[in-house]
Amino acid sequence: MRVVANELKKIWNVKILAILVVLCTLLFAMSMNDWIRWYPREDWIGNIELAHHLTETYGPNLSLEDFEDFLSYRDVITAELDLFFEANAFFANVGIYSYNGLSAFRQYYGAQFETLTPSQRRLWYDVALELGYIVRTEEYGDLTSENETPDAYNKMISFGNIVGLYQTNIIGEEDWPAHIDSFMATMQLSERETTRLTEIRNSSELNSILPQHTLFYSRRYARGLALLVILVTLILTAPLVTTDRASKVNWLQYSSKEGRSILKKQFAAMLISAMASTTALIIIFAGIFFAATGVHGFWGNGINSFLGGAQFYWLSITFGQYVMLMAGVMYLLGIGTAAFAFMLSRFSQGRMRLLFKVIPLFVATLNLSNWILNDFLAIAIGGDVSAQMFALAISLAMGITATIFTICKENWAELH
Amino acid sequence: MIFLLELKKILSMAALWSFVALCFAFNIWAIPSNLRNVDFDTTTPFPENIFDGYSASETADVYIAMFNLSDRVADRMAIKHEALQAAANERAAEGASFSPYLGELTQVMHLNLFHGVAGVLGRLLFQGMLLAALVALLAIGYERASNTEHSIYTTKKGRGLLRSKIAAGLVAGVGLYILLAAATLAVYFVMFDYGAVWGNNVSSGFNYVIDIIGARPFITWRSFTVASYLGASIGLGLLLVVCFSLMGASVAVFSKNGYMGFLALLLINALFLAAPLAIPMNTYSYFASFYSPIWLWWNSHLWFTDGGITTLWRHFELWGTGFSFLALAVTCLFAVKKFEKRDIQ
Numbered sequence: 001m002r003v004v005a006n007e008l009k010k011i012w013n014v015k016i017l018a019i020l021v022v023l024c025t026l027l028f029a030m031s032m033n034d035w036i037r038w039y040p041r042e043d044w045i046g047n048i049e050l051a052h053h054l055t056e057t058y059g060p061n062l063s064l065e066d067f068e069d070f071l072s073y074r075d076v077i078t079a080e081l082d083l084f085f086e087a088n089a090f091f092a093n094v095g096i097y098s099y100n101g102l103s104a105f106r107q108y109y110g111a112q113f114e115t116l117t118p119s120q121r122r123l124w125y126d127v128a129l130e131l132g133y134i135v136r137t138e139e140y141g142d143l144t145s146e147n148e149t150p151d152a153y154n155k156m157i158s159f160g161n162i163v164g165l166y167q168t169n170i171i172g173e174e175d176w177p178a179h180i181d182s183f184m185a186t187m188q189l190s191e192r193e194t195t196r197l198t199e200i201r202n203s204s205e206l207n208s209i210l211p212q213h214t215l216f217y218s219r220r221y222a223r224g225l226a227l228l229v230i231l232v233t234l235i236l237t238a239p240l241v242t243t244d245r246a247s248k249v250n251w252l253q254y255s256s257k258e259g260r261s262i263l264k265k266q267f268a269a270m271l272i273s274a275m276a277s278t279t280a281l282i283i284i285f286a287g288i289f290f291a292a293t294g295v296h297g298f299w300g301n302g303i304n305s306f307l308g309g310a311q312f313y314w315l316s317i318t319f320g321q322y323v324m325l326m327a328g329v330m331y332l333l334g335i336g337t338a339a340f341a342f343m344l345s346r347f348s349q350g351r352m353r354l355l356f357k358v359i360p361l362f363v364a365t366l367n368l369s370n371w372i373l374n375d376f377l378a379i380a381i382g383g384d385v386s387a388q389m390f391a392l393a394i395s396l397a398m399g400i401t402a403t404i405f406t407i408c409k410e411n412w413a414e415l416h
Numbered sequence: 417m418i419f420l421l422e423l424k425k426i427l428s429m430a431a432l433w434s435f436v437a438l439c440f441a442f443n444i445w446a447i448p449s450n451l452r453n454v455d456f457d458t459t460t461p462f463p464e465n466i467f468d469g470y471s472a473s474e475t476a477d478v479y480i481a482m483f484n485l486s487d488r489v490a491d492r493m494a495i496k497h498e499a500l501q502a503a504a505n506e507r508a509a510e511g512a513s514f515s516p517y518l519g520e521l522t523q524v525m526h527l528n529l530f531h532g533v534a535g536v537l538g539r540l541l542f543q544g545m546l547l548a549a550l551v552a553l554l555a556i557g558y559e560r561a562s563n564t565e566h567s568i569y570t571t572k573k574g575r576g577l578l579r580s581k582i583a584a585g586l587v588a589g590v591g592l593y594i595l596l597a598a599a600t601l602a603v604y605f606v607m608f609d610y611g612a613v614w615g616n617n618v619s620s621g622f623n624y625v626i627d628i629i630g631a632r633p634f635i636t637w638r639s640f641t642v643a644s645y646l647g648a649s650i651g652l653g654l655l656l657v658v659c660f661s662l663m664g665a666s667v668a669v670f671s672k673n674g675y676m677g678f679l680a681l682l683l684i685n686a687l688f689l690a691a692p693l694a695i696p697m698n699t700y701s702y703f704a705s706f707y708s709p710i711w712l713w714w715n716s717h718l719w720f721t722d723g724g725i726t727t728l729w730r731h732f733e734l735w736g737t738g739f740s741f742l743a744l745a746v747t748c749l750f751a752v753k754k755f756e757k758r759d760i761q
Contacts, residue, residue: 019679026686029693239675246561348431350561351675352554356431359546360438
């Protein structure tokens, strides 16, 4: 154990750690942070704020009774909007004192838009601008607003979206087909995919409350995190064995029976380091993501949802389980990377030779990671999940097997 | 003679050639397969002269409004677009817009070849930059890695080896870039027949740039055919590769070993990439931060054009590469001078 501890000290070099901290911070700032900044938590586009409200009120699924109860929430939002209109001087000036007033204005002016006078058209544009919209006009070009869309207004649009999506995808009341039916009609699907989609459609899985943007942004962030895992694992662990070989320390090590098992202990140290660094990265960066976006509010909600757009998943699992599976993939990538790094390090006489081998390993592992995590477990869009898991498993198996073989052979290796 | 021996040391490394072979294989694998059997329309001209009546100042106004640019930054953006208007008028007079290029798939294929990150030339340039830096690290760190520095660097002649090593690293880096580019492009142009396209103008109406304000014409400061644009891009890419060789050499002189030198290079370039995030947009410094070598590579698909929102001055690629080359050459010379007087540790 003492030897493993000493090897760990060699791996966790302060200078390299300092460089990694700065690198990870920079990579986070340049790319991963964008998935936090752009996450449409309060925007009506994502329906996310209202989805949180639904989950807090009704749990992970929205049954028909819950939906009918939810319909009355419109009155609550209308009351909030009425307060906004009453307090807004612009709307008071133009005679709009409530949400119903706005709706009536829109209906009346919208129906006769082509015949409106210039001042009426200007009023139409000004109302939209007051609500925070960017307006495309023939007369004035693009008009941008300095206002933010009121929260209650975002909620009302979101409310309409959610009601429409539930009616389309669950009740089947609307004139257009459910997303799952359109998906099955338009995509080229295998028999397995069609069977699974039919299974989802005929179950109550789609009653789950999970907005598509939550899954999408979580996946993109996870992809960035996987890059950090691979990079940190490689940079930390790759030079361990090569450093000894470069300074010919292995000549001294191999002169004793205990020394012959040094490679085994070095590999153990590399694996421990890979697991530890992966755990640290996941805790830190996943923690930041959860804290900033609040996606953990959907932890117990199923991933196949009426709010999921045209994406459906192979497994009937919750969002929390989905996140854990992505974390699991990252651990496997980290371990596989460490195993291959060990192999490359063992057969490199110097650090520069090692670099020429490690860089292609990084590119290959990154491509594998992106292939798996891009649309993780999504039917059709996510690619062949079996092939992905097979590729991951076979890479891991090859790395570990080759490593064990090398370690065993080392006991009888002649020194050169 | 010493220069040749140093070159031989570098080029005799099997791992280097394996790396180059893997780069070549990756380049071929990364070429989109869905475009390989497409029949491109290289005869039908674009139906209108998009540069006739084109207003570059409108684009400037949109940038200025969208990003709240003001004062001298806004003025410079407007001045740049006044110059762009002159270029657009020249393209209009030449009828560049009517060039068929590759028909409806022009924009896709142009980016497929020239894009900084996702295109063939962008990948080649990145590999060239990486190879140049690695080879410089290898050349200069060789004596330390072989434990011969204590005997070699104790004499004046030995200290002078550094210059030969830097030169060998430079020549090897540039040579490997040329080799990789020649091999990759040879395969690319067998896959996609550009026979009828070489003389077409890259500012064809079928070609366009998509950025934050939407699609706008691809306007170069001077008229380029596909052939001359390719040549100019490869030529400028060569200079960028030289910059990275000098960067690698400068870092290698001061670093403990090649591995730490590589990490230092990674960190330096990551800092360059992140620099714009830390600088307010309404300053000259923000736009100057895009002139670092790594950003020049990132924006290589905009070379010889106005460069969009990331530049305030004409010919950003030439100024940026020139400044980088000068700065890195000076840094390298400084490193050599310091090395000649340094204690061996």
